[in-house]
Amino acid sequence: MLEEFYIEPFAPGRIQWFGVDLMNIADLDTPSVVVDLDVLERNVRHMAERAGETGVRLRPHAKTHKIPEVARLQLAAGARGISLAKTGEAEVFAAAGFDDVFLAYPVVGAEKARRLLALSDRVRLAVGTDGVEGASSLGGVFHPAGRRLDVLLKVDCGYHRVGVSPESAVEVARRIADLPGISVRGVFTHAGHAYLATTREEVDAIARQEGEILAATAQVLRGAGLPVEEVSVGSTPTARGAMAVEGVTECRPGNYVYHDASQVSLGTCGIGDCAMTVLATVVSVPATDRAVLDCGSKTLSSDALRPRPSGHGWILGRKSRIDKLTEEHGVVRVEAGESFRVGEKVRILPNHACVVSNLHDRIVVARGDRVEGEWAVAARGKVR
């Protein structure tokens, strides 16, 4: 039971600087990643409510935050299990007490299969697959151990990254279902192309399509005698629309806990719904039209703004944007009428929260300006 693993996620005043408790964000050294807990909790609640309205199980993708404390808030709000991408992430979350994990990734190879076999003693586990070769490399480890691994077949709903076409789903699912050591639990998809949609209407159309293509594929598989328990969709921009589609059983949004400038640009949320900001200091003002912040690509990542690349994050309360990033410098093109002074601290809404998480060992948790503590990004950097 998760309850027994639940620990108070933070204690006020845990951040100390030369023996003094830091209580205000403005006192933090920079760059610091700050997550507003009020906004985070509201985001977690709203998505859980939407899932409740539609009767769809919520299995949030914890790759966004990689923090067991955040996933506990998600479960407490009604989520059933979590999604992850990497075997190493599943190991971290299993050690923190999570007992229902779906690796929404085409896991391949005996090395990872052995670790999954060990995990499956204490975790209800499923992994993604989109082909016989990959699934076979997993079954080849589970079968000799007298065990079966649940897989979900990835279906391509238009993103064209991984996944089988809806037309070939029956044939591939049959061959996978025949593999020793493998059970097909269902189908899943991800409408990543929603991140390239330039209008909200386009996003909504992709969301409906995501749900409808997957639900229809599930029906065809059932008609062919294949058991399909789970019909799993999910991305933050498409989650609300795809959950409304009849036949969808599960949704796996990740980014919604934090949101970011890309979600605002896509119309998924407003700036006030963004929980993660980066606190930075102006370290140089070499010209009237240029200021430099102490956050570069090693803090903010080089990920582009979606759907249209433009700059490297928004400086809250300013029109000036970060124009150029090098490893430790964020170069701001200062708009006419604005100015920055050396030593001044600013807050930045990053382009892409999921990759910012992955750059930092710890994040600061706050409510408004009040620092509440720190969380370790426990599954950060678990690339394997």
Next chain:
Amino acid sequence: MLEEFYIEPFAPGRIQWFGVDLMNIADLDTPSVVVDLDVLERNVRHMAERAGETGVRLRPHAKTHKIPEVARLQLAAGARGISLAKTGEAEVFAAAGFDDVFLAYPVVGAEKARRLLALSDRVRLAVGTDGVEGASSLGGVFHPAGRRLDVLLKVDCGYHRVGVSPESAVEVARRIADLPGISVRGVFTHAGHAYLATTREEVDAIARQEGEILAATAQVLRGAGLPVEEVSVGSTPTARGAMAVEGVTECRPGNYVYHDASQVSLGTCGIGDCAMTVLATVVSVPATDRAVLDCGSKTLSSDALRPRPSGHGWILGRKSRIDKLTEEHGVVRVEAGESFRVGEKVRILPNHACVVSNLHDRIVVARGDRVEGEWAVAARGKVR
């Protein structure tokens, strides 16, 4: 003395997998960052030899590798001290015994100044500055403690990121030299615009300019009665050219230990001079013209190829390139005549080695195909 901190950087066979020593790269699970020690040692030696020929002190920028073991190889080859960007990086290297550090970054603020003051007990320390406000925030901590901090004034040699113009250098240097708690040790610059040069001739011209502008600025400062002991240039593409300029005393290249696809594109080196590759597995082949690797932006970063953005790393031995990166997927556009199979392992030369280092807690060290051990990327993620 560094010698007493020196430990054997690795022991053969330290990587185990289910109790068995891994001895061949092909046996590694993926994605794994692999550094070839033969190439690394050769790169370290060649740059040290070049510095020796020109009589310039080499102070490599350790932000590229963030690994004390690599910096020890650099010192053993003749480097005098190291460069870093972040106070937290300096703390890691000081703890590992490094006693001569230049933070080549406009460090600002009392928080970092207090940590630098503590460090300065055991480290010969200097930091960068490009203005009175920043330097004053450091002096304001050192002076009351009865100490002085050495600074180098950053001069803009054409990159237009941070730094004072050569014309304003005397005035700014005078005001900084008058600050309590601050001593001006010299001047430094960085010709980052060399990374945008599209011909080797252009890179070489920028290198000469880098050295000449800084050496001339140093002469003007000396003429104005300001002490300028250090005249410090440096980037990997410009290092050889800039070191040849009369009056340059120090050079701070970083990337040369590993090199990467951008350095090859710039003509700095050949592919055989690249020490860092990423071993990845083909996890999906959804179409004849598409294959997907288990390395995305959380493994390779989203940094663009320089000087001309094109793809996300080169697959060694293949014409096919990584066309698109998402967090955990590298999508390959398969060229006609090539094919990939699920489970196959490939090696990727990344666009930018410095940011790849910063994504990984550990890297594998090898000689050819033989695994020698692992190094912890000890200063990874020290953003403050």
